[in-house]
Structures are given as C-alpha cells and as structure tokens.
Amino acid sequence: xxxxxxxxxxxxxxxxxxxxxxxxxxxxxxxxxxxxxxxxxxxxxxxxxxxxxxxxxxxxxxxxxxxxxxxxxxxxxxxxxxxxxxxxxxxxxxxxxxxxxxxxxxxxxxxxxxxxxxxxxxxxxxxxxxxxxxxxxxxxxxxxxxxxxxxxxxxxxxxxxxxxxxxxxxxxxxxxxxxxxxxxxxxxxxxxxxxxxxxxxxxxxxxxxxxxxxxxxxxxxxxxxxxxxxxxxxxxxxxxxxxxxxxxxxxxxxxxxxxxxxxxxxxxxxxxxxxxxxxxxxxxxxxxxxxxxxxxxxxxxxxxxxxxxxxxxxxxxxxxxxxxxxxxxxxxxxxxxxxxxxxxxxxxxxxxxxxxxxxxx
Ligand code: SIN
Numbered sequence: 001x002x003x004x005x006x007x008x009x010x011x012x013x014x015x016x017x018x019x020x021x022x023x024x025x026x027x028x029x030x031x032x033x034x035x036x037x038x039x040x041x042x043x044x045x046x047x048x049x050x051x052x053x054x055x056x057x058x059x060x061x062x063x064x065x066x067x068x069x070x071x072x073x074x075x076x077x078x079x080x081x082x083x084x085x086x087x088x089x090x091x092x093x094x095x096x097x098x099x100x101x102x103x104x105x106x107x108x109x110x111x112x113x114x115x116x117x118x119x120x121x122x123x124x125x126x127x128x129x130x131x132x133x134x135x136x137x138x139x140x141x142x143x144x145x146x147x148x149x150x151x152x153x154x155x156x157x158x159x160x161x162x163x164x165x166x167x168x169x170x171x172x173x174x175x176x177x178x179x180x181x182x183x184x185x186x187x188x189x190x191x192x193x194x195x196x197x198x199x200x201x202x203x204x205x206x207x208x209x210x211x212x213x214x215x216x217x218x219x220x221x222x223x224x225x226x227x228x229x230x231x232x233x234x235x236x237x238x239x240x241x242x243x244x245x246x247x248x249x250x251x252x253x254x255x256x257x258x259x260x261x262x263x264x265x266x267x268x269x270x271x272x273x274x275x276x277x278x279x280x281x282x283x284x285x286x287x288x289x290x291x292x293x294x295x296x297x298x299x300x301x302x303x304x305x306x307x308x309x310x311x312x313x314x315x316x317x318x319x320x321x322x323x324x325x326x327x328x329x330x331x332x333x334x335x336x337x338x339x340x341x342x343x344x345x346x347x348x349x350x351x352x353x354x355x356x357x358x359x360x361x
Pocket of ligand 1: 042
C-alpha cells in the first residue's frame with residue numbers, strides 16, 4: 001500500500017517536472033533573438049597597445065571583427081551576431097569612397113529580411129561625420145548604431161566591450177527603430193545629426209551639448225527621452241546607391257584677421273563647395289569676404305558656418321547672404337555642413353534649394 005502511494009507521488013512529481021521542462025523549452029524557443037550584423041571599420045575599439053596601461057600612443061585598427069565579437073560572448077544572449085570587416089583604418093582616413101562603400105553595404109544588408117539592425121564599429125575621431133552621412137543616406141527605419149571606444153582593447157578597463165554590447169542591444173531593439181542613425185558610447189545614446197566628440201581623451205566625450213542626448217542604456221535596456229525633429233534616413237532625398245564619387249567640398253577655418261590664402265588654394269584645387277568655419281555667428285574677416293565672394297562668382301557653393309560649436313548661424317546676420325548668394329549652415333558643425341553640402345551638390349547647385357536642405361536635415 002505504502003509502496004503504491006510512494007510510486008504514485010513519484011510519478012506525479014516526475015510529470016510535474018517534465019511539464020516544467022517542456023514549458024521552459026517552449027519559452028526559450030519563443031524568445032526570438034534579433035539578427036544584428038557588425039560592420040567593423042577599425043579605430044581604437046580595434047586598437048592594441050604595448051601594455052595594459054597604454055592609453056595613448058597605441059595602434060588603432062589592428063583587431064579583426066571576429067576577435068571583437070569573441071571578446072564579448074554575452075552578446076550571444078541578446079542577439080544573433082554576425083560580423084564583416086569592411087575596412088581596417090583609423091578614422092582620420094575615412095574618405096568619401098569609404099562612406100559610399102559603407103552606405104551601400106548598410107542599405108543592402110538592411111533590405112534583407114534576416115537583418116534586424118546594424119552596428120558599425122568606428123574610430124571616434126570622425127565617428128560623428130560617418131554617423132551623419134549615414135543618417136542622410138540610409139534607406140531603412142531599422143536601427144543603425146555607431147560605436148567606438150576611447151581606450152584600446154588591450155587597456156585595463158577598456159571601454160570597447162561594454163560599448164559594443166550596448167550597441168548590439170540597441171541595434172536589436174524595437175525602441176531604436178525609426179530614430180535615425182544612433183551613436184552609443186559610455187551608456188549614452190546620441191543622435192547622429194547633433195552629436196560631437198567634445199574631449200580628446202575622456203570616456204565621456206560624445207555629447208549633444210545644448211540639445212541633449214536622446215537617452216541612456218541602463219540595466220540592459222535603452223531608455224529614450226527625445227527624438228530629432230530633423231528629417232533623416234527614409235525621409236531624405238539623397239540616394240548614393242549609384243554614386244561612385246562625391247563632389248569635392250572643403251572647410252576653411254577662420255581666426256582673427258585670417259587672410260584669403262587657404263580659400264584661394266582650396267578653390268584652385270577644384271573645390272565645388274566651401275564651408276567657411278567663421279568666427280562667432282559665422283562672421284567673415286575683412287580679407288575673407290572678397291575671397292569667398294569671388295569663389296561664389298566662379299560657381300563654388302559657399303556655406304557660412306561657425307567654429308563656435310553651438311548655435312545657429314543667422315541668415316543675413318553677419319553677412320548679406322542674399323546679396324552674396326551664400327547658404328548658412330544652421331547649427332551644423334563645419335564638418336557636418338561639409339557632408340550635407342556634398343550630398344546637396346549631388347542633387348542641385350541652386351543656393352535656395354540647398355539652403356532649404358540645411359533647414360530640413
Ligand atoms: C580613430 O578615430 O580611429 C582613432 C581614435 C579613436 O578611435 O578613438
């Protein structure tokens with residue numbers, strides 16, 4: 001009797017445990033991980049130094065994408081991660097041809113139903129430029145996240161692995177869909193248009209200073225608080241899929257009483273557009289004004305920008321833009337104004353239309 005009761009209890013317990021195991025299995029099967037592709041381009045995140053205390057004077061762009069992925073096995077719990085080595089360069093050498101190659105690859109991958117998001121590992125020095133370029137030419141709402149690190153992979157407390165984990169998390173998140181190209185470092189999410197590197201060596205360097213970051217990553221989850229009001233990705237008029245070159249656009253940097261030498265040289269080199277990083281509200285020193293005016297008369301598009309780093313350059317404020325037939329760069333940094341002007345020149349040379357683009361994107 002006792003034996004039969006014990007056998008019945010054991011059978012019931014076994015059945016219960018079996019059901020629990022089945023339920024757990026079913027739950028695991030129903031959690032579908034997003035497919036995230038990492039496109040590696042080099043930078044400090046792929047850098048190596050001589051010792052664990054080497055945080056300057058290291059070599060950028062030496063570690064391959066598979067090694068970057070293997071260094072963060074935790075990523076396999078949040079996404080199906082694959083990797084491609086697109087380039088292996090320090091980001092100061094990121095040229096227009098690299099941007100076009102990268103943009104085409106991103107668009108091709110995002111058009112595939114088995115890709116949910118893309119992470120681009122990148123040197124931090126020009127990361128904001130690549131991010132803004134892609135923000136204007138990617139034709140998908142799926143997340144595209146740029147990530148870098150300030151310390152090489154060999155440094156003690158290297159920031160690359162955690163940044164990469166966060167980038168994969170973000171690229172696989174539904175919360176990041178439709179927000180334009182994003183930048184994540186140091187647990188902070190910034191938008192491509194407005195973010196800048198603000199400190200040469202600090203981990204806390206990527207900032208959207210006056211307008212504010214978009215959100216944070218905390219406890220393995222993105223939290224968004226704002227969105228850009230400027231058009232991006234699927235809502236822009238730019239299409240680079242059939243382009244193999246971009247028009248030459250240069251930046252001329254102003255200082256007190258600067259002369260026309262740099263401007264004249266840039267025009268002579270064949271520039272189709274010039275961004276003037278003026279002082280204050282885009283002011284033009286006396287010797288610069290005639291040089292820029294002469295360049296415009298030769299057909300070079302002129303964007304009046306500012307080296308200050310914050311604020312709008314007011315149209316017809318410090319110069320009569322209508323009379324000079326100049327464009328003002330809104331609040332874009334000179335390096336981002338250069339990118340928009342290059343893309344604008346692929347569509348038109350009409351200054352009014354280009355001015356509208358600067359107020360739209
Ligand atoms: C680079 O931009 O490639 C080097 C510096 C960095 O990634 O922080």
